[in-house]
Amino acid sequence: MSVMVQESRAEQVEQLIINDFNINVATVNGSGSQTSNNMLIRSLYKMGIPVTGKNLFPSNIQGLPTWYNIRLSKDGYLARRERVEIMICMNGATVAEDMESVVPGGIILYDDSLPIANHRKDVKYYPMPVKSLVKAANLPYNLQRYIANMVYVGVAAYLLEIDMNEIKAALAWNFGGKTKPIELNWSMVTAAYDWAKANLVNDQPYRVRPMTGFNEGTLLVDGNTAAALGAIYNGFTFASWYPITPSSSLAEALTKYAAELRRDPETGAATYAIVQAEDELAAIGMVLGAGWAGARAMTATSGPGISLMAEFVGYGYFAEIPAVIWDVQRMGPSTGLPTRTSQGDILAAYTLSHGDGKHPVLFPADPTECFEMAGVAFDLAERLQTPVFVLSDLDIGMNLWITKEFTYPDKPMDRGKVLTAEELAQFKEKHGGQRWGRYLDVDGDGIPYRTLPGTDHPAAAYFTRGTGHTAYATYSERPEDWEKNIQRLARKFKTAAQLVPGPIADEVEGARVGIISVGSNHPAIVEARDRLRERGVETSYLRIRALPINNEVHSFVEKYDRVYVVENNRDGQLYEILLVELHELGNKLISVSKCDGLPLSARWITEQIANQEGMQK
Amino acid sequence: MTATPTHTPAARAPKVNLLGLEKTAYKGADSTLCNGCGHDSVSARIINAAWEMGLKQQNVVKFSGIGCSSKTPAYFLGMSHGFNAVHGRMPSVATGALVANRTLTGIGVSGDGDTASIGIGQFKHLVRRNVRMVYIVENNGVYGLTKGQFSATADKGQTLKYAGTNPYMPLDICIEALAANATFVARSFAGDAKQLETLLKAAFAHKGLAVLDVISPCVTFNNHETSTKSYAYGKEHEIPLHELNFVPSFEQIEIEDYEDETEVQLHDGSWLILKKLNADYDPTDKLLAYRTLEEARQQQKLLTGIFYIEPETPNFIDTLNLVETPLTQLSEAQLRPSRESLARVMAEL
Numbered sequence: 001m002s003v004m005v006q007e008s009r010a011e012q013v014e015q016l017i018i019n020d021f022n023i024n025v026a027t028v029n030g031s032g033s034q035t036s037n038n039m040l041i042r043s044l045y046k047m048g049i050p051v052t053g054k055n056l057f058p059s060n061i062q063g064l065p066t067w068y069n070i071r072l073s074k075d076g077y078l079a080r081r082e083r084v085e086i087m088i089c090m091n092g093a094t095v096a097e098d099m100e101s102v103v104p105g106g107i108i109l110y111d112d113s114l115p116i117a118n119h120r121k122d123v124k125y126y127p128m129p130v131k132s133l134v135k136a137a138n139l140p141y142n143l144q145r146y147i148a149n150m151v152y153v154g155v156a157a158y159l160l161e162i163d164m165n166e167i168k169a170a171l172a173w174n175f176g177g178k179t180k181p182i183e184l185n186w187s188m189v190t191a192a193y194d195w196a197k198a199n200l201v202n203d204q205p206y207r208v209r210p211m212t213g214f215n216e217g218t219l220l221v222d223g224n225t226a227a228a229l230g231a232i233y234n235g236f237t238f239a240s241w242y243p244i245t246p247s248s249s250l251a252e253a254l255t256k257y258a259a260e261l262r263r264d265p266e267t268g269a270a271t272y273a274i275v276q277a278e279d280e281l282a283a284i285g286m287v288l289g290a291g292w293a294g295a296r297a298m299t300a301t302s303g304p305g306i307s308l309m310a311e312f313v314g315y316g317y318f319a320e321i322p323a324v325i326w327d328v329q330r331m332g333p334s335t336g337l338p339t340r341t342s343q344g345d346i347l348a349a350y351t352l353s354h355g356d357g358k359h360p361v362l363f364p365a366d367p368t369e370c371f372e373m374a375g376v377a378f379d380l381a382e383r384l385q386t387p388v389f390v391l392s393d394l395d396i397g398m399n400l401w402i403t404k405e406f407t408y409p410d411k412p413m414d415r416g417k418v419l420t421a422e423e424l425a426q427f428k429e430k431h432g433g434q435r436w437g438r439y440l441d442v443d444g445d446g447i448p449y450r451t452l453p454g455t456d457h458p459a460a461a462y463f464t465r466g467t468g469h470t471a472y473a474t475y476s477e478r479p480e481d482w483e484k485n486i487q488r489l490a491r492k493f494k495t496a497a498q499l500v501p502g503p504i505a506d507e508v509e510g511a512r513v514g515i516i517s518v519g520s521n522h523p524a525i526v527e528a529r530d531r532l533r534e535r536g537v538e539t540s541y542l543r544i545r546a547l548p549i550n551n552e553v554h555s556f557v558e559k560y561d562r563v564y565v566v567e568n569n570r571d572g573q574l575y576e577i578l579l580v581e582l583h584e585l586g587n588k589l590i591s592v593s594k595c596d597g598l599p600l601s602a603r604w605i606t607e608q609i610a611n612q613e614g615m616q617k
Numbered sequence: 618m619t620a621t622p623t624h625t626p627a628a629r630a631p632k633v634n635l636l637g638l639e640k641t642a643y644k645g646a647d648s649t650l651c652n653g654c655g656h657d658s659v660s661a662r663i664i665n666a667a668w669e670m671g672l673k674q675q676n677v678v679k680f681s682g683i684g685c686s687s688k689t690p691a692y693f694l695g696m697s698h699g700f701n702a703v704h705g706r707m708p709s710v711a712t713g714a715l716v717a718n719r720t721l722t723g724i725g726v727s728g729d730g731d732t733a734s735i736g737i738g739q740f741k742h743l744v745r746r747n748v749r750m751v752y753i754v755e756n757n758g759v760y761g762l763t764k765g766q767f768s769a770t771a772d773k774g775q776t777l778k779y780a781g782t783n784p785y786m787p788l789d790i791c792i793e794a795l796a797a798n799a800t801f802v803a804r805s806f807a808g809d810a811k812q813l814e815t816l817l818k819a820a821f822a823h824k825g826l827a828v829l830d831v832i833s834p835c836v837t838f839n840n841h842e843t844s845t846k847s848y849a850y851g852k853e854h855e856i857p858l859h860e861l862n863f864v865p866s867f868e869q870i871e872i873e874d875y876e877d878e879t880e881v882q883l884h885d886g887s888w889l890i891l892k893k894l895n896a897d898y899d900p901t902d903k904l905l906a907y908r909t910l911e912e913a914r915q916q917q918k919l920l921t922g923i924f925y926i927e928p929e930t931p932n933f934i935d936t937l938n939l940v941e942t943p944l945t946q947l948s949e950a951q952l953r954p955s956r957e958s959l960a961r962v963m964a965e966l
Contacts (some may be wrong), residue, residue, distance in 0.1 A: 067682040085911025221966050233959060235952030237944040238717055240709075258961070271941040271951050273716045277709065278742040285702070285739070292700060292710075293678075294945030295717035296952075311703050405963055408956045413949055452945060453678045453698035454718050460675065462698040463691050474646075475691070 017205045019049050019074040021085035025152065026370045028091050030062030032146030035174060036153050041400060042159075042173070043166035045220045048211035053400045054522075054599060059245065059338040064092045074215050078402060079524035080395075080599040086160075086206055088152045089114060090130075093401040099119040109155055124204050126196075128155050130505025133195060137188055147188045159200065160208050164193065217405055219367070223396035224300075224348045226367035227255035227326060229406065230374025231298060232261055235413050238290035238297040240275040240283040243306065245338045246394035247328035248302040251276075280308040284323070288312055291322040292464060293452040294418065294452040295430040296378045303332040303345050306352060306389075311554075314353025315466045317489070320439070320448070321417070322381035324374075326390045327380045331597050333517070340597030341394035343565045351391040351549055356486060360496050361389045361547040363518040366396060367403040369545075375409050376501060382416035384496050386451060393568075393601040402417060417449045421457040438462040439485060446492030459526050491546060500546035503553055511538040513613065516553070516573055518544050518598060521566055527602035528539040528609070530563035535606075537613050538541075544574070549581060557585045564609050566592045568600050635671030635867065643668045645695040649688065654679040655807035655848075656686050656755045660693045662810060663724070663753075666817040667694060670865055677722045678714055680708040685762055686728035686755035687831070694724075705736025708743035708752075712933070715748055718943040719934045722821065723750030728776040733788045735771040736771060744797035747825040749788050749932045751817070754790050754828070755807070757835040758846040772917070777838065778937030790911050791924055794828040794901065800927040801827035802906065804920065806851045807834065815861040819923070822865070824884035825932040832919060845917055856908070858922030868904050880950060884930050891923065900926050 001469040013479055023040070026032035034055075041053040053072045054472065058064035071081045087102045089110035096117055097109055104122035111129035119125060120181045126227035130151045134144050157164055168186055175181040189498040227250050236258075241251040247485045257273050264270045273290075277283035283299045301309065306327050316323050329345045331337035349361050360380055364370045419436065427436040427449070434440065436459070439448050448471075462473040469485065478497070517525050522543060529539050542556045557563050557578075567576040572591030579586045592602060592608045633639055639715070641666045667677070674696035681687035683704035690699045703708040707725055713965050715723045732740045732754045743752065758771040766780050769788045776782045794802045803821045805813040813831065820827035832851055834840045840847045845854070859879075866886035879891045879900065891900060899905060906925040913920040 004901040064722070069652070212630070219963055225966075229959075229962065233953055235947075235949065237947065238713060239950065240713065261958055262952075264940050264951075267940065269938050271940050271944065271947055273937045273939060273944065275712070275716070275937075278738060282712075282739055282742065285640025285706045286713035286716075288702075289700070289710035289715075290717040290944075291713070293717035293721070297713065297717070342760060374841055406959065408959050409953070413952070451698075452718075453714065453721055454676060454943070454945075456675050458675070458696050461696050461698045463701065465701040466703060467701070517857040522791075555911050 015205050016207050017085070018209050019072045019206050019211060019259055021072055021206050022081055022083055022088055023072075023156070024041065024084040024086040024098070024101070025068040025070070026091045026094050027066050027068070027149065027193065028093075029058050029060050029066045031063045031148045032150060033066065033068065033090065034151035037147070038069070038174060039167055039170045039402075040162070041070050041157065041367065042170040044072060044208060045215060046169065046322070046404065047163055047208060048215050049073065049208060049400060050078060050214045052078045052080070052402070054080050054395070055338050055399055065091050072208065073209065077523065077527045077602065079527050079602050080605060082601050086156075088156065088519065090094070090149065090152060098128065107206065109152055123267070126155065127566070128152060128192070128199055129195070132190070133191055137191055139188070143184065147185055150185050150188035151192040154189040155188065155200075156195045156356075157201055158193050158196035159204060160206055162208055163210065164190075186526045190273070194322060215402060218271040218402050219405055220400050220402055221367050222249070222398055222400055223367040223370040223392050224250035224328065224398060225253045226370040226403070227374050227390070227392065227397075228257055230371035232258055233409055234296070234375030234378050236296045236298055236378065237272050238295040238513055239272070240277045240286035241300050242277050242283050243281045244280075244302045244305050246330055246398045247300040247305070247326060248257050249300045249398060249573060250328060257277070263392070267612070275505070280305040281312065284309040284312040284325070287323045288316050288321050289383070292453075296382070297327065298378075300326040300328065302328050302330045303348070304335065306348060310353045313359065314355060314357055316387040317353065317357045317359060319464050320385040321386040321387070321452070321554070322385055324381050324390065326392060329391060330392040331595065335400065337597045339394070341520070341568065341599055342595055342597070343390060343393060343568040344392070344573070344595065346518075346567070346569065347576065349391055350577065357388055357489070358493055358548065359389055360500050361391055362383065362501065363391055363524040363545055364396060365519050365543060367401050368406060370396065371406045373501070375413075379414040380496070380499060383414050384447060384492060385416060391519065393520050417447055419449050419451050421455050421460065424451060424457045424460055431451070437471040438473040439469060439488070443486050445495040446488050447495060453455065461614040475508065491540040497548040497550045500548065502550055503545055504543045505540070505552070505554070505556060507540040508538050511540045513537060513539045513609070514556060514562045514563035515539050515566060515609070516544060516556070516563055516574070516578070517539045517541075517566040521568060524600045524602045524605055525566060527606035531602060531606040532534055532609060535610055537610060541608070547577065549578070553578070554585070555580055557582055557588055560588065562590055563588050564590050564592045564612075566600070566605055568595055569593055569597045620925065622699065625890060629868070634668050636673060638886060640664065640668045642696070643674065643694055645690070645692040648692045651837050653836040654685070655835070656689050657692070658807040658810070658862065659753065659755055659831055660689050661831055662813045662817055664693045666814050666821065666955050669954045670818055670821060672722065672821065672876065673869070677724060680707045680711040680714070680723060680725040680820070682727050682731035684731045684760070687725055687731055689726050689755070693933040696944050699953050703922040704776070705832045706735070707731070708736065708739035710752055711905050712743060712748050715750060716937065716939070716944070718945045719939060720943055723748070725750055727752070727754050728768070729754060729756040729758055729770040729790070729849055730768040733790055737769070737788070737793065741793060741797040741799055742826065744794050744826055745929055746933045747800055749823075749825055749934065751820040751827050751829065755833040756790060756830055756846065757833050758787070758844065759838050759839040759876075761838055763807050773841055789910060790830040790905070791828070791915050792914070794927060795906055795910070798805045799828050800825040800930045801923075802925040803923040804830040804832070806832045806855050806919065806921055808848060808851055809855060809921065810891070812857060812861055815863045816923065818865065819861075819864040819883065819887070819889045822863075822883040822885050822887040823926075824928060825930055844940065845919060851919055856918055857894055858898055858921050858924070859894050860924065864888040864890065881928060889923070889926070900924065
């Protein structure tokens with residue numbers, strides 16, 4: 001028997017699979033598994049391994065199943081991957097299907113008190129005596145449930161050879177250096193590790209090894225934290241919000257970091273205000289009031305929130321008030337899947353509210369872009385005097401991403417065309433004898449000048465209204481006044497196309513096929529392009545970073561025979577916009593869209609494009 | 618019953634105010650409301666009060682929602698910025714603007730539909746936050762602009778030409794304000810110029826949110842005998858709780874001794890003097906305010922005056938612990954933390 005084991009181990013050593021597999025952890029929501037999972041991903045990240053964590057959690061406080069999928073990729077692919085090599089089963093309710101989901105040759109670590117129906121022959125099982133290890137640890141009763149999840153950290157660390165020092169460092173980080181919880185959790189990890197070492201034969205092939213060359217110069221952070229920091233470093237002065245998954249953690253991070261970073265050093269008073277509103281209507285109302293008065297004002301919400309904000313957003317568009325709206329998208333329509341990701345609000349955000357009107361929309365692709373676009377959005381909103389949307393999503397917002405370190409923003413903030421009392425006094429002289437009018441376009445870019453309340457000049461005041469108005473902000477129902485104003489707003493939107501972040505192209509010589517996409521699909525597209533290349537299909541890629549689109553999108557589509565528009569929604573909403581705006585090139589566009597609540601995978605994108613390309617050949 | 622205060626500001630007032638401005642400088646555009654509309658009387662009182670108090674219009678911001686009343690900010694204080702918001706949601710706009718620039722003086726004008734029907738939620742939260750502003754409800758119990766539907770303050774059993782008979786009990790704006798922890802709750806009648814002006818001045822001097830429920834008859838749709846919100850009803854049934862006098866902070870206080878008199882010093886140093894008509898009425902007694910308002914409602918009495926005042930409760934700006942400089946005027950150096958701090962934050966991620 002021992003000889004057999006020796007042989008099998010020797011055999012496995014030759015076929016070790018290093019830093020290239022998925023771990024899926026199945027737990028019960030509210031059992032504290034988040035901490036354990038973070039310990040795993042953080043220690044792997046600190047070992048230099050490219051790693052991605054996707055948290056699939058229920059809309060529930062406690063009791064429903066949760067999965068945390070960790071992908072290790074020595075090649076640096078960070079998209080969600082569907083296959084599971086290592087399953088960690090801690091939830092009796094899902095254990096049967098969880099065990100079935102493992103690929104042949106995979107391994108299963110499971111709480112040995114779970115009801116196990118059948119054993120597959122093509123996978124290896126490692127039972128973990130969770131109950132007895134917890135009992136032996138003699139933990140306070142109220143903590144037992146939470147700390148029990150540290151058992152799988154210890155067993156996985158042994159089997160995969162995760163650096164225990166990194167796990168300890170991750171614990172210290174997680175608990176902010178507080179000795180007691182660090183020690184309690186660490187003792188559970190080490191007890192499980194020691195048990196595994198003494199009792200398990202490590203005859204499975206999966207291993208982790210320290211790496212260099214990928215994680216240097218990066219952060220492991222979620223997009224909501226990045227967005228909050230971006231707002232703080234780009235001078236937000238007012239935020240109002242109403243709790244809604246998956247955007248709440250953005251406002252909470254803002255609250256936490258602003259309290260540290262944005263206080264007057266002498267008095268401790270705040271250089272910002274954050275107001276938790278009574279609903280989303282009030283949140284956007286406060287943002288418009290603050291933006292109108294001259295604050296850099298923002299809100300963070302998700303789909304149901306933008307539905308509620310629709311009326312005020314139209315007001316902001318028409319009365320020309322800066323506002324930044326973060327929509328961390330979740331799956332709709334309706335309440336939908338509150339804890340699942342989507343890119344389903346593209347059309348809604350672009351055209352929100354009744355009547356004619358379109359809004360600039362930014363698409364960050366990772367937390368670093370969330371940080372950057374937080375500043376870009378404020379600059380655009382104040383320059384264009386209009387509500388600007390930033391469409392993040394649950395995948396970027398709430399999952400941990402390996403992302404480039406943030407660059408300190410040292411460019412001056414663009415506060416837009418705001419007249420001081422002195423500038424107002426000189427306005428006529430500077431603008432060819434024209435008297436200042438709040439909605440008068442003197443520069444030809446559709447953007448008028450505004451004054452802020454409190455401006456000490458008798459002619460500074462104007463009456464802001466959502467009703468028809470002239471260039472001088474007086475009430476008007478005259479058809480020509482209405483048309484002139486609404487056409488100027490259309491002209492302003494053309495200016496917006498020149499000011500928003502342009503697309504990023506990665507073009508391949510000789511490619512006949514193009515891919516257009518936005519936001520969090522980026523890692524899956526990068527990987528899909530490599531898979532497609534292996535199958536003989538070279539692709540060029542254009543990542544749109546904002547609406548309205550500019551001419552670069554047009555030139556890109558023009559160059560290729562077929563352009564696949566890849567997005568995470570049912571209807572192909574970006575495709576529909578491009579179809580209208582590039583109508584003369586519309587027959588080149590092919591929609592590749594999917595919505596099942598999960599981030600797109602490279603495998604799905606590859607198959608979609610490969611199949612259609614096969615049909616073309 | 619007539620009090621004889623030493624100051625009757627209207628009589629003393631010179632042709633120009635403290636800022637050297639004539640009263641006409643406080644006007645706005647011409648009103649487009651119906652002739653005889655109570656709302657125009659309220660606008661005239663606002664003009665008078667603001668002029669007499671020497672308010673600098675550039676530091677005043679006007680807010681409103683949607684409806685006849687909400688049009689009126691265009692008709693007064695033409696040198697003040699105005700924000701005519703969406704229906705029922707002026708409170709949130711005002712909150713944002715007044716937090717963004719703490720030096721602004723806010724005045725909101727709303728109606729009974731705008732405040733008590735579509736806007737009751739935002740109204741109560743504005744009150745709850747104690748945002749420093751004057752909040753006037755021009756209350757006529759009816760929708761005028763859409764031609765005569767009942768609002769939430771319409772009397773039960775009242776009949777209107779098109780809307781029929783109202784089967785619901787009205788909401789009482791003062792009781793709603795009190796229940797939301799208002800720090801200044803008053804009611805007046807558009808036809809009572811002197812009282813309304815006094816209450817307006819006190820409201821401007823108040824440090825928190827001042828709710829002024831002004832019964833302002835709709836001459837077109839709701840000015841008939843069966844309505845408690847008609848001129849005839851108001852003139853016959855108005856019962857002032859007290860005679861009011863207001864002494865602004867820039868005038869020296871010299872008042873004769875009365876019996877049954879209460880003085881309340883407001884945060885800016887002004888005084889509100891209440892000559893009691895009802896011997897037991899104490900405007901700092903919240904339970905008494907509830908009882909008085911509820912009894913008036915049950916008896917359909919138009920009781921006017923100041924029901925409740927609490928001058929010292931922290932306002933929203935106090936609660937937020939904001940820097941003294943308006944948030945809108947902070948420099949880039951104050952708005953952008955240091956490069957080192959970002960490096961530190963990233964190291965801790």
